[in-house]
Amino acid sequence: MEGRNINMQFNRTMVSLAVVAVLGLAVTGCANQASTGGSGTSATGSKVNLPAVTSISTPADAVLPAGDGKAKCASGLTLAYIGAETGANAQLGINIFNGVQLAIDQHNKANAGCQVGFKKFDTEGDPTKATGPVTQAVNEADIVGVVGLPFSGESKATGNIFEDKGLVHITPSATNPTLTQNGWTTFFRGLGNDSVQGPAAAKFAVDTLKSKKVYLVQDDSDYGIGLADATKAGLGNDLVGSDKVITGQKDFSAVVSKIMNAKPDAVYYAGYYAEGAPFDQQLVAKGFKGAFIGPDGAKDDQFIKQAGNASSNAYFTCPCIPGELIPSFETAYKSAFNLEPGTYSIEGYDVATVLLSGIDKGKTTRPALLGYVKSYDADGLSKHYKWDSKGELATPAVYGYKVDNGKIVPIGVIGK
Amino acid sequence: MDDSWISFDIPSLMQNFWSATFDGLTFGAIYGLVALGYTLVYGVLNLINFAHSEVFIIGCYGVVFTLTSLGFGPNVPTLGPLAIIGDLLLALIVGMIASAVTALALERVAYRPLRKRNAPRLAFLITAIGASFAIQYGIFLVRGASPEPAVTMFQPTPIFDVFGTIVDSQQIIIVIAAIILMVATDQFIRRSRTGRGIRAVAQDPDTATLMGVDRERIIMTTFVIGGLLAGAGALFYVMKVPSGVFYAGGFVLGIKAFAAAVLGGIGNVRGALLGGLLLGLIGNYGQILLGNSQWTDVVAFVVLVLVLLLKPTGILGTSMGRARA
Secondary structure, three states, X not given: OHHHHHXXXXXXXXXXXXXXXXXXXXXXXXXXXXXXXXXXXXXXXXXXXXXXXXXXXXXXXXXXXXXXXXXXXXXXXXXXXXXXXXXXXXXXXXXHHHHHHHHHHHHHHXXXXXXXXXXXXXXXXXXXXXXXXXXXXXXXXXXXXXXXXXXXXXXXXXXXXXXXXXXXXXXXXXXXXXXXXXXXXXXXXXXXXXXXXXXXXXXXXXXXXOOOOEEEEEOOOHHHHHHHHHHHHXXXXXXXXXXXXXXXXXXXXXXXXXXXXXXXXXXXXXXXXXXXXXXXHHHHHOOOOOEEEEOHHHOOHHHHHHHHHHHHHEEEEEOOOOHHHOHHHHHHHHHHHOOXXXXXXXXXXXXXXXXXXXXXXXXXXHHHHHXXXXXXXXXXXXXXXXXOOOOOEOOOOEEEEEEEOOEEEEEEEEEX | OOOOOOOOOHHHHHHOHHHHHHHHHHXXXXXXHHHHHHHHHHHHHOOOOOOHHHHHHHHHHHHHHHHHHOOOOOOOOOOOHHHHHHHHHHHHHHHHHHHHXXXXXXXXXXXXXXXXXXXXXXXXXXXXXXXXXXXXXXXXXXXXXXXXXXXXXXXOOEEEEEOOEEEEHHHHHHHHHHHHHHHHHHHHHHHOHHHHHHHHHHHOHHHHHHOOOOHHHHHHHHHHHHHHHHHHHHHHHHHHOOOOOOOOOOHHHHHHHHHHHHXXXXXXXXXXXXXXXXXXXXXXXXXXXXXXXXXXXXXXXXXXXXXXXXXXXOOOOXXXXXXXX
């Protein structure tokens, strides 16, 4: 009995030693590689050098939130932001409502006779949760205009609620093309849609990055599906494979395996950063050396924060304007929030300005403000705003961005 | 694929067969480690401890907090190999302890009071589900909905090549370490005095008590062993899925591990290993065969349903006590 116990003890010690030894051997192998190969994502020979742009041309006589400073309006008028304040992709929402907040603050500071309120409603960016906050907002009589909703799925789910109450809402960021095909008269889009972004992204991958083989991965959101379809059409024969992931997915090993076997030069990911960042990271960890191209939904510093060094292979396409290159906006945003403007901050600011200028002109009821936005035709800080009958802008630009030293920097217009 | 709701992509499965196999085994090994916790507790108490998935996720938090405080992050660490091994071992120990303490607390707070008043089995089941949600949303309150920042432990390197598919160091570490842990557990249950106690209680609790086995102590030990293994599984899971740690992150993995335990034969220690590896493989093959990631979980649950329909006792049978008395 005693002897057997000692024997057991010995066996167990051997087993634990073996565990340590195996772990040790394997980690040693890897760590050596890591020290010689760096992050494994350093520029390969084929990487195209795309210089960052440091200035963009923007309209000279933009309408600003401050207006002429003489606006008079009744008290209690309110603009609302409805969209993600929390949730997996919250940062995109935060970028937007900061832009809106800045516009309203500038307006109220300049116009003592017209103080506009600001309310925020949180959807978590989730189509299944968005109807509650939207219903609540449309039933608050003091709300005359809305900035939102930021994402395509939630916009699709709630467009009818706005339509029923005749409440104008301008999305600063939802890019699914079908959103303007629902016959809604209250929906306006403050940027280009994915039937512009998709082909521009395909052209960017093939012509600019010189990728002969592109692998397309989409998520299961309305946004991802629409964008993937638009991009697929543009890629034609350069598309070597496609796959789907789901919202909330954390493990991408099966997709990564397929991509490693297909050996593409670039992967285009149609989805948001919450899945895009870990996906890129797992791709690079498996030894992928090509480019990772994400759309506007992935273009945020959170992508870099979550993917780490792996993100140095990332490029982004976005029908949004780099607000950080508009000096007056950058300075004001930075002093207000102690942050650089993010993706869609300038769009949030500009569309809020459109609504504020209407209020200043006495359009203080829902129907009046809706009519005002319909016939709007003026420059914003980032671009010209004039909507067609469906609520789309004419000739929106798509910008390209790259990751440079842990920051997302614009590389200029890649398509119109 | 776009027209019909389901399609079978056989060329893709042929092309990706080996990578699906190696990834499947890697996940299977993790499922196996977690499945042991379900199996051991079921063997001893005839209780399906649904909160075991939370025992696992607490271990993940232990691992992530340890590594984050040691300076690990999304970037590949620049430390030397020995320092990395040391840090990983520390994270392993913290993860195992965190999970074991959770499992033990669960036993004490949720199950023991029920046992004392001879509650019906349904009460145990509902309590288990309740405990699972309580822990999940407890984490949610403290850490919010966002996942913890990714933790990269090391850059996996190719070790060898099978028919053109690279097997990397990460896969080898996970599979070998997990199998060693599981074999060690099996040997412990088979040979040690405590193991004999566990088997005795599993076989016939009353007689075991009459023979001088301290049943309460054996139950506690069983929960602790299950917790330790889940904590080890947590380290490997974070190694494989660096950004997978959030409040509900253990839930699906827990159900898959439970499916693995049932597949191998719940209550059967070797069955958990076999079931885990098989389920990992089936899930990965199914996912690639059916075309996209939306199917991984579905395949695992279909397997669970089929096993329950066709062979409820699982592949190796359900008895821990009788099999090797």
